[in-house]
Amino acid sequence: MKTKFTLLASVAMASSALFATQAVADGHSKDIATVVKIAGIQWFNRMEEGVKKFAEETGMNAFQVGPAQADPQQQVALIEDMIAQGVDALAVVPMSPEALEPVLGRAMEAGITVITHEAAAQQNTTYDLEAFVNEDFGANLMEQLATCMGGEGEYAVFVGSLTSQTHNQWVDGAIAYQEANYPNMTLVGDKNETFDDAEQAYTKTQEVLRAFPNIKGMQGSASTDVAGIGRAIEERGMEDATCVFGTSLPSIAGQYLETGAVDGIGFWDPAVAGEAMNKLAVMVMNGEEVTDGMDLGLPGYESVSLDGKVIYGQAWVNVDAENMSEYPF
Structure with a gap:
């Protein structure tokens, strides 16, 4: 390579x-x-x-x-x-x-x-x-998330902005792929908007964890999403109980990949x-x-x-x- x-x-x-x-x-x-x-x-x-x-x-x-x-x-x-x-x-x-x-x-x-x-x-x-093709990329992330989750359980999705076209295409492609291939998985809540801010993603993740204590998976879209998600997961010691995937870079998400708070990222x-x-x-x-x-x-x-x-x-x-x-x- x-x-x-x-x-x-x-x-x-x-x-x-x-x-x-x-x-x-x-x-x-x-x-x-x-x-x-x-x-x-x-x-x-x-x-x-x-x-x-x-x-x-x-x-x-x-x-x-x-x-x-x-x-x-x-x-x-x-x-x-x-x-x-x-x-x-x-x-x-x-x-x-x-x-x-x-x-x-x-x-x-x-x-x-x-x-x-x-x-x-x-x-x-x-x-x-x-x-x-953005929907294909979203499906690619979902395949990894679903595999990590064993094809079942609750998951949540995050976008940098509700008006960001690509973020919504990734998430919509992921959800469509899940519904077609992993019927035992369930999307919980709405799209969580983070404004491309890791702190906002951290806060949203805390809200999601409180609202859905049995959640197993999370998929991020903004490059900062998984960093905020990973921080919240790490603080609660939930690395082994959750699966986290999303768009990011090693320079942003690397520390959480190393600890297992984030399981994988995709990017260009x-x-x-x-x-x-x-x-x-x-x-x-x-x-x-x-x-x-x-x-x-x-x-x-x-x-x-x-x-x-x-x-x-x-x-x-x-x-x-x-x-x-x-x-x-």
Whole structure:
């Protein structure tokens, strides 16, 4: 796996270098603003590494900004500011796709290329990039949760936001998979909203444990969910009595994977997603066609699927205590 990743990374670097040569030679260096859901959390810190790498390798003025809180209106204000600054392209990870439709529409009317991520139903976008089919990823997490739970018992689900499209697709895909394959499992309560905040996830988990003392499983969506869940599980000494899976990174959930408070995580590399969004933005600005089966020269995006204006990769990985050292981020 490491050898393959290294080879693909080398191909990606060569591709980016060619990109840079063409862009600089043609005098086409562009301003590309990546606008994320929230600044300062590990997930988007990792994405910023990819954005900076793209800028260094291509000569583009690619940079990342995000609101201080997971608030759609703060994200709207940032995008308005980017429009006023006259950026050439926006790469946006929407907190609420619906809330961003008007401002992204204004950006496109101003001639700004818009690439979104985690927003497959976004209307005002040139292309939306998805690391994978979201419902399939949710089903993948549920299969692991169900196996850990022995195919029976109560479980709860968590989302960063009730308006986050991808989080809801993951959870809905998981629930549908459970209902079709594990009828002896029971979803308890509603979707628990955590606002991409580990402290909120911790508080919600305490509420869930009080309301459903026999609960056996929990599935998180925001990268910070399982950290908050794991902390609550660890404090109660319930590591052996519960199963916890969700989307996260080793840098966020690693300590709980080690103790067994969290059993497994799934993710895609946000740094590669950041690179891919910026690369797509430049391709669009250069008039290049995006086609089904195209190789973007990045790991997990070697043969993308195109469905309308949604681009799907195959970029998820499953990680537990045994293999998390292979992913040092």
